Amino acid sequence: MNIIFLGAPGAGKGTQAEVVAKAKNIPAISTGNIIREALANGTDMGKKAKSYMDAGQLVPDEVVIGIIKDRLAEPDCANGFILDGFPRTIPQAEALDAMGVVIDKVIEIDVSDEDIVKRMSGRRVCRKCGVTYHIDYKKPLVEGKCDTCGNELSIRPDDAPETVLDRLTVYHELTKPLRGYYAEQGKLITIEGQDKVADTTALTLKAVE
Ligand code: AMP
Numbered sequence: 001m002n003i004i005f006l007g008a009p010g011a012g013k014g015t016q017a018e019v020v021a022k023a024k025n026i027p028a029i030s031t032g033n034i035i036r037e038a039l040a041n042g043t044d045m046g047k048k049a050k051s052y053m054d055a056g057q058l059v060p061d062e063v064v065i066g067i068i069k070d071r072l073a074e075p076d077c078a079n080g081f082i083l084d085g086f087p088r089t090i091p092q093a094e095a096l097d098a099m100g101v102v103i104d105k106v107i108e109i110d111v112s113d114e115d116i117v118k119r120m121s122g123r124r125v126c127r128k129c130g131v132t133y134h135i136d137y138k139k140p141l142v143e144g145k146c147d148t149c150g151n152e153l154s155i156r157p158d159d160a161p162e163t164v165l166d167r168l169t170v171y172h173e174l175t176k177p178l179r180g181y182y183a184e185q186g187k188l189i190t191i192e193g194q195d196k197v198a199d200t201t202a203l204t205l206k207a208v209e
Helices: 013-024 031-040 044-054 061-072 090-098 113-121 161-175 177-184 197-207
Strands: 002-007 028-030 081-084 105-110 123-126 132-134 188-192
Touching: 002 013, 002 177, 013 028, 013 081, 013 105, 013 197, 028 031, 028 061, 031 044, 031 061, 031 081, 044 061, 061 090, 090 177, 105 177, 105 197, 113 123, 113 161, 161 177, 177 188, 188 197
Parallel strands: 002 081, 002 105, 028 081, 105 188
Antiparallel strands: 123 132
16 A cells, blocks of 8 residues: 655654554655755765755755655565655655556644644654654653664754744645645545544554555
């Protein structure tokens, strides 16, 4: 099954994408994580993306479309995949269609802007393995440490409050139109983000049965 997760930054789509990936044994592909990795490795693409990312803006379509094209060609995508954070614009969705990629379901995690701002301020991330935590909603086993690798958790630079507002503006202008795009194709399933991650997960798993 090929699934897209849609939602505002911080809506919890990354967490849900990981759960579904495990349940279905297919890869969860996060363009944000791929870009952060490129940045950490000092690649040209990473350097090019940094200024956009730090400002809460989207990286140019042609860059992310190239990333996804390469990633979907890898053998682990043969039995299905989950896209987390791609597409984020109509031209990106059109590029997927042009590649001949058939999407089965688009799961939108819907969270109000007010809640997004609250959630983002508590978000912590492991820079080493990319796992995301929250100081209230998804606590690590040991405060400030990654459950998977024990690395120190940190705040993503683009989770700073003023950047979050910019990212929300970008979301409303450029990404939200994708709801209509996929609703027209009969693929959109909207899930209300719940206060407890486990409750959202239960709804998500039902939606992808
Ligand atoms: P994320 O971790 O998905 O919130 O992505 C972090 C940042 O990476 C975004 O704010 C963008 O700057 C960039 N990014 C990730 N995915 C995309 C995409 N599909 N299109 C454009 N920029 C992206």
